[in-house]
Amino acid sequence: MKNFFDTISNIWKIEELRNRILITLGLLLVYRFGCQIVLPGIDSTQLASLASSTDQGIFGLLNAFTGGAFANASVFALGIMPYISASIVVQLMGIAIPYLQKLQKEGESGRKTINQITRWLTIGICIVQAPAYLYGLEAFGVRDSAFLLGKGLDFMVPAVIILVSGCVFAMWLGEKITDKGIGNGISLLIMIGIIATMPQSFVQEFLSRTTNNNGGLMFILVEVIVWFLVILASILLVMATRQIPVQYARRTASGGYEKNVAGSRQYIPLKLNASGVMPIIFAQAIMFVPGLIGQAFDETSAGQWMQVQFADIFGWAYNLLFAFLIIIFTYFYTAITVPTNKMADDLKRSGGFIPGIRPGKETGDFLDKIMSLITLPGSIFLALLAVLPAIVVKLMDVQAGWAMFYGGTSLLIMVGVAIDTVQQVNSYLLNRHYDGLMKSGKNRKVA
Numbered sequence: 412m413k414n415f416f417d418t419i420s421n422i423w424k425i426e427e428l429r430n431r432i433l434i435t436l437g438l439l440l441v442y443r444f445g446c447q448i449v450l451p452g453i454d455s456t457q458l459a460s461l462a463s464s465t466d467q468g469i470f471g472l473l474n475a476f477t478g479g480a481f482a483n484a485s486v487f488a489l490g491i492m493p494y495i496s497a498s499i500v501v502q503l504m505g506i507a508i509p510y511l512q513k514l515q516k517e518g519e520s521g522r523k524t525i526n527q528i529t530r531w532l533t534i535g536i537c538i539v540q541a542p543a544y545l546y547g548l549e550a551f552g553v554r555d556s557a558f559l560l561g562k563g564l565d566f567m568v569p570a571v572i573i574l575v576s577g578c579v580f581a582m583w584l585g586e587k588i589t590d591k592g593i594g595n596g597i598s599l600l601i602m603i604g605i606i607a608t609m610p611q612s613f614v615q616e617f618l619s620r621t622t623n624n625n626g627g628l629m630f631i632l633v634e635v636i637v638w639f640l641v642i643l644a645s646i647l648l649v650m651a652t653r654q655i656p657v658q659y660a661r662r663t664a665s666g667g668y669e670k671n672v673a674g675s676r677q678y679i680p681l682k683l684n685a686s687g688v689m690p691i692i693f694a695q696a697i698m699f700v701p702g703l704i705g706q707a708f709d710e711t712s713a714g715q716w717m718q719v720q721f722a723d724i725f726g727w728a729y730n731l732l733f734a735f736l737i738i739i740f741t742y743f744y745t746a747i748t749v750p751t752n753k754m755a756d757d758l759k760r761s762g763g764f765i766p767g768i769r770p771g772k773e774t775g776d777f778l779d780k781i782m783s784l785i786t787l788p789g790s791i792f793l794a795l796l797a798v799l800p801a802i803v804v805k806l807m808d809v810q811a812g813w814a815m816f817y818g819g820t821s822l823l824i825m826v827g828v829a830i831d832t833v834q835q836v837n838s839y840l841l842n843r844h845y846d847g848l849m850k851s852g853k854n855r856k857v858a
Contacts, residue, residue, distance in 0.1 A: 422836065422840065428593070428839040434588070434591050435588050435592030435594065438588050438596075439588070439600070441584065442478075442487070443478065445485065445486055445577065446477065446480035446604070446607075447485065448487075449484055449485060450484050450485070450488070450574070451569070452559050452560040452570060453484050453558060454558075455483070458484055458553065461548065473490075475605050475608045475821060476490055476491075477489070477492070478490075478603060478605070479604070485577075486573050486577040487577045487580075488544060489540055489541065489575075490604065491581050491597055493536040493537045493578050494530075494533045494578065494582045495597070497530075497533040499692070499693075501525060501528060537575040537578045538575060541570070541571040542567060542571055545570055585597035585600050593835055594832035595832075598827070598831070599828060602825055602828040608812070609816060612810070612813040615810050616631070616810045616812075625808070633807075634803075638816065641817055645796060645822055648684050648792050648796065648823075649684065650830065651682070651683035651789075653681045653682075653683065654681075655681060655778070656677075656765065657677045657763050658763065658765075659762050681781060681782060681785060682789075684793055685749050685782070685786070686740075686745050687823070687827060688824055690736075690740035690741040690743075690790070691820045693740040694737045694797075695733075698732070698736070701717050705717030724801070727801075733794075734794035734795070734797065737794040737797050741794075742783075742786055745782060752772075752775040755771060755775035756771075758770065793823075795818075797819045797820075800818050801814075803817045
């Protein structure tokens with residue numbers, strides 16, 4: 412415990428790190444404050460039905476990502492998800508569009524242009540989603556009387572502008588956190604939104620267990636222990652790598668290479684889960700399709716079965732298909748984000764080689780084979796974590812809101828962002844000759 416407080420003290424001693432943390436906390440506080448501001452022209456006292464309709468299911472997950480702003484009809488109701496969607500679209504378009512491929516190779520200037528394209532696409536997505544959200548409030552049980560100015564243009568136009576501006580402002584906050592604060596700003600905004608709904612979900616689960624004679628405190632303890640075990644498994648998935656040994660050769664006077672240079676051995680860390688949570692996000696988007704197909708064939712028994720089965724995100728049919736899609740998308744996303752051929756070419760140009768493998772194409776094929784082998788257990792592990800909320804609901808009768816924190820996108824985002832932020836803080840401490848957050852020991856500051 413003393414070492415922990417010493418580390419906190421060391422963090423406060425580094426002025427740059429202290430300022431970055433304070434800026435990050437301040438901007439996150441601004442975002443959380445904005446999530447509570449209801450859109451002008453909407454009666455906040457009549458939004459109870461919206462809150463009850465978004466406490467579980469796919470809209471419950473969306474509400475968690477926005478930190479409750481979706482259920483509050485807040486100025487940040489769209490959250491940061493349009494920016495995430497735009498980033499995914501631009502990333503996928505980079506595979507097929509030569510202009511984007513050229514920008515990706517231009518370094519910092521190309522990255523700035525791609526970021527600008529992403530921002531404009533975000534605005535375009537918001538312009539589509541904002542009116543869809545406003546008109547869709549009625550489907551969540553919000554009465555027309557909640558719209559104090561009606562649904563005419565005098566309300567819709569300003570409301571759409573506010574929602575689009577709210578998303579753009581949230582995007583700006585995220586970028587400012589990345590530049591001036593600590594950690595990845597966009598990811599932190601999503602994580603803080605998820606964490607904001609966590610206490611309420613736990614209190615609901617606690618009351619359900621203790622007041623309804625449904626297991627009591629002992630079952631709550633079991634749930635917490637299982638939750639911590641799942642967190643450890645998520646950390647393992649995020650951090651696990653396969654180390655590929657690499658040696659470097661030195662060019663000789665005759666034009667050849669002298670191999671096995673002393674001290675030249677390094678490693679290529681290939682991640683067990685190189686795609687992060689993106690396969691879950693892709694699969695989640697596809698899971699809307701079976702329900703829509705069922706609605707299209709509503710008069711048939713197959714159509715009615717699809718509507719019933721795929722409307723329940725904790726159902727077996729939904730989660731079996733969900734897990735299968737996650738495995739498929741894990742391979743797909745890993746293939747487009749881990750350029751094994753480029754890695755092989757870079758190694759060859761720098762005089763590096765994998766012992767026993769010829770440089771060039773054979774090295775690329777070898778890395779591709781290794782990625783395929785380690786992606787299989789990684790994708791299965793990711794799929795199991797994604798469907799774990801459904802498993803704990805079925806086997807342990809956990810409340811839907813609390814079950815969402817047992818796996819899936821929510822938990823992986825929380826774990827991934829926390830690890831990334833801690834690693835950045837750790838690098839500041841080590842650069843100033845302090846022990847890092849991940850290492851215990853005494854203050855070893857150099858005079």
